[in-house]
Amino acid sequence: MMLSRTADHLFWMSRYLERAENLARLLDVSLSLALLPQAKGARAEMRAPLVITETLERFNQRYPAITPEALLQFMALDRENPASIICCLRHARENAHAVRGKITAEMWENINATWLEARQLEANGIGNVADFFDWVKARSHVFRGIAYGTILRGDAYSFIRLGTFIERADNTARLLDVKASLLTDATIEDKAQDYYAWAALLRALSAYEAYLEVYREGPAIESVAELLILSPRLPRSLCACLDAICKILDQIEGDNGRLAQRDAHKLLNTLKYTRAEEIIASGLHEYLSQCLAQINALGGTIDHAYLRVA
């Protein structure tokens, strides 16, 4: 049992941190792909982060063209862009600040230090781009590790993890959807380009090594979809995220969350008993749109059940 407002802050603290991490990974891949020689799909690759974060329109108002420099500036340290990494880190830190007594001192000091360092980067420039993305990812990893290693197992930990997995599920679904639609775009016919694009998608979800280990072949749409949507073993797959969400919801004290539990288990069961060829046959985009809608609805149900109790 905890204050609803506290739960809300914990949930969004980890959601924003997860969002920053995902964004770093995506930008890292998109930008390096855009820099490949004769990258035909470069423009499309660079559009992806803007489409996924729903900031394409805002970007176009501020920049004449999608260049790697503009994209980096807009998505990394632009405070005018609410979806930028710096804004995510700021929101994460603000939420943590509001509940600093409910997380361990190590967790608070870590997230506060992340913010102080981010402000340094803001003042001095980010320097090497790859280093910057590594830094964002590392800060997120370290925070998660500290949470795992220090906080009492209870509702606070549950809401922290709930935020992480809802955001992660949302991100995986969006990313796969956008990239798949780029790839099925008729303008890209080059097999090599295809290969790079799928590999980039897998890398953006830290799933490339896993893919090679499981499939031992070049990426193809069906096996990529199977891994990222249906595999219970891949930590960023929809199925793995939903499995975690169900387990967390089952642990939270009280019975306010029955509806959220029902929705989560329903979605998990669909994922568990669906096969990849069915998804492809019915249309990957349609399938993912449905998943996204269900994940969003689940977020709403959780919000209603725990975070905004009257």
Add this chain to the structure above:
Amino acid sequence: MHQIDLPLSAGYDEMLDAAQSVRPHYREFFDWLNAQTPAMLAQRRREAELLFHRVGITFSVHGDESGNERLIPFDTIPRIIPAQEWAHLEAGLRQRTQALNMFLHDIYHDQNILKAKKIPAEQVLVNAQFQAAMCGINLPHQIYAHIAGIDVIRHSDGEYYVLEDNLRVPSGVSYMLENRKMMMRLFPELFGRHAVAPVEHYPSALLSTLRQSSLEDNPTVVVMTPGHFNSAYFEHAFLAQQMGVELVEGRDLFVKDLRVYMRTTAGPKQVDVIYRRLDDVFLDPLVLRADSMLGVPGLLAAYRAGGVVLANAIGTGVADDKSIYPYVPDMIRFYLDEEPLLRNVPTWQCRHQDELGHVLTHLDELVVKEVHGAGGYGMLIGPKASRAEIEEFRERLKANPANYIAQPTLSLSTCPTFVDEGIAPRHLDLRPFVLSGNTVRIVPGGLARVALQKGSLVVNSSQGGGTKDAWILEA
């Protein structure tokens, strides 16, 4: 050997006596200090600053538009107080707080002290801090100020004086605890060489006091904060965490059938004791300030009906008001039939015509304060003020004499302190915290506040003051 600037002549220095010899209780520290290199000490000070930033022990300053969070400067030379001095201080604080609580109970009930004409009735009853709504309300154990912060200074005569009683929402205790933690981290060896009385149990003493303030067997206690934009938010969060209780804002609470509940993930949960860290006027928008979003509608009705305990009680401000301060020694005599152990600073009340006359002719020697002022704002320090400032204050005084009191300019004692030029004496005070439940609890220590400007007597952090760790040596 470090260059230590000598104390100001005629002043009292905590480390050095009039002959410039080190006082016995500072001997050990002084020897240690001399064995350290300046480079090492400077490095430790930088470390401390870094750590305070990382831990986020910061406060926001009123009127600072940029919303930047600032550190309160921390000085690594402790204020050391020998055991027998502390024993005297502790007994005096206990006595004083007891009398103040009895006074509050009395004026909200029979008003015996007013009937006995020890204090002019109008000074209490028309005081803006007097809450008529508290009249006749019975509080558990008749405790009003569960948490008191009493500001004590040492004058050049070597005696301790009480400068001010803080009975509303005194703050600063988190700095007492964090400063100790920092000193132990930076200089662990010092604690092997001194028997410093521990302060770490303050949160548990606070929780016991708060639990005793309720008649429930197993009361639910919460800390109530105005929110994370408040300048003392760090302390609110810190105390809630250290006590293992919820930190709530007004919007987390609601009142139903004269009981207070908090909104939780498992539904409403009743709250029995609220350690509230916001002023009376913000508590209940239905009764007090309607425009305030910080409070809880209906809280006052629930409180008056005994449905919840507030710590501190509503209406304690009438006892720590500077116009009531001169009467505290009389309160001690009246309620306890004892002589005060701690001295009061002589105070002229400008509301009295003859005293006003004295004040107006001695403005260049006196400190003049607003009756309801706090934080070092709105005061005149005669000897440090320009002629124009004095004249301007004279007009304000004449226009509203009852709003002011005046005191002699005390020479607060000094303590060697790290400053840009090296180590130099700086004026300081001490705020120990007194907890009143079934028993009175005083953790041996307090917040030592130090004025970092040379010669300055204003120790408030809002005016650029710093803090030190305060060591009470065990006998």
